[in-house]
Amino acid sequence: MARFALWLLAGLILGGIIHLSVILLVPSFAERDAWSRLAGIAPDQAFVALDPDDNELGRALQLDPALNYGICQFDLARGPIFIDGNLPHSFWSVAIAARDGRVIYSTTSRAGSGDNIKIGVFNPVQSRLLAEEGLEIGQGFLIVNAPTDQLTAIIRLWPEHDALKTRYDEALSQISCTHDAAI
Amino acid sequence: MKQLIYPIVLVITALGVGFGLSYYSLEQGRELTATHYGVWSGWPELGTAQIDPYARAHLARQGMLPLGKGEGVRFFAQRDTNGDTLSGRCEYSVRGHMPNHALWTIQVRDPGTNQVFGHAESGQMQFSSDGAFDLAIAPKVKPGNWVNTDRLGRIELLLTLYDTNAFTNLGSEEIELPQVQLEAC
Incomplete structure (x- = not known):
């Protein structure tokens, strides 16, 4: 009986190890995560407004129907990325998220930077080069240091009325998200 | 053997x-x-680097678009203040004050499929003079603030507070979110 209990205990400990491994590995292997779903939609080096009538996408990403969304996916291995543009005078927020769902940087319209966004996203090597070259950084330009290369920029924009939704989607599509820009 | x-x-x-x-x-x-605030539960650390491994795995599995802590905080409610499961055939009242925010929204959705059936947003709500609100979640038209449940089966409420710093402060666990009370069934 004591031997059976010992084997059972070993099974429970091994089960605990399997459980912890699964929980830690799920973000790396999930195929239905936000990154994978957006990969087929987001064009290269541009913001795309998510279609509010796409029910399946809305359900999968759990989008808030009160907001408009603009998405840009990029890989810093190909160089730093520059996000630049004007947003309508309403509530908005910008987030830079890693593939595993961690939000590395976020700001909102209430942060006091006006309705113009200028963000440069760099990985650690690019940040070091930027510092070594001693480039003068323009006023209002935000530098974000990202620990990983594969990132998604997400802009949420609140239209006060439904009639503004189309106009706000156009404004989101106008925001640049490119590897080439002057700081 | x-x-x-x-x-x-x-x-x-x-x-x-x-x-x-x-x-x-x-x-x-x-x-x-999750952290619980009355009937509401959520992970205020979800969008931060301090996100716990369970929340991160849940986020990846669910596939939801991440929301940074500086952008907002999301809470879910599947039960009313009596502890009973929310039903689209019953009438509820979401009543109280919201912690500081730039904007908030409440979605009524199917907890299984995440299909949203209706939503309310702070910019289009009627408030009383002390800043409180009363939102009816009901299958029949109600005067004032109302979200239609369309006589669905089980429902879930999803509250998102945008640009709130209420959950970053010490003592934030004392915050009271609005009550979800059964009015009729």
């Missing part, structure tokens, strides 16, 4: 506990690691 039984017990226990517990944590275990 008897010598084989023990390793079989070990393998079955390990696989059952390991994968069973993982499946439960990812599919049903939201309540286990």
Whole structure:
């Protein structure tokens, strides 16, 4: 009986190890995560407004129907990325998220930077080069240091009325998200 | 033969506990690691680097678009203040004050499919003179603030507070979110 209990205990400990491994590995292997779903939609080096009538996408990403969304996916291995543009005078927020769902940087319209966004996203090597070259950084330009290369920029924009939704989607599509820009 | 039984017990226990517990944590275990504010539960640390491994795994599994802590905080409610499961055939009142925010929204959705059936947003709400609001969640038209449940079965409420710093301060666990009370069924 004591031997059976010992084997059972070993099974429970091994089960605990399997459980912890699964929980830690799920973000790396999930195929239905936000990154994978957006990969087929987001064009290269541009913001795309998510279609509010796409029910399946809305359900999968759990989008808030009160907001408009603009998405840009990029890989810093190909160089730093520059996000630049004007947003309508309403509530908005910008987030830079890693593939595993961690939000590395976020700001909102209430942060006091006006309705113009200028963000440069760099990985650690690019940040070091930027510092070594001693480039003068323009006023209002935000530098974000990202620990990983594969990132998604997400802009949420609140239209006060439904009639503004189309106009706000156009404004989101106008925001640049490119590897080439002057700081 | 008897010598084989023990390793079989070990393998079955390990696989059952390991994968069973993982499946439960990812599919049903939201309540286990979430912070509770009355009927509402959520992970205020979800969008930060301090996100706990369970919340991160849940986020990846669910596939939801991440929301940075500086952008907002999301809470879910599947039960009313009496502890009963929310039903689209009943009438509820979401009443009270919201912590500081730039904007808030409440979505009524199917907890299984995440299909949203209706929503309310702070910019289009009527408030009383002290800043409180009363939102009816009901299958029939109600005067004032109202979201239609369309006589659905089980429903879930999803509250998102945008640009709030209420949950970053010490003592934020004392915050009271609006009550969800059953009015009629």
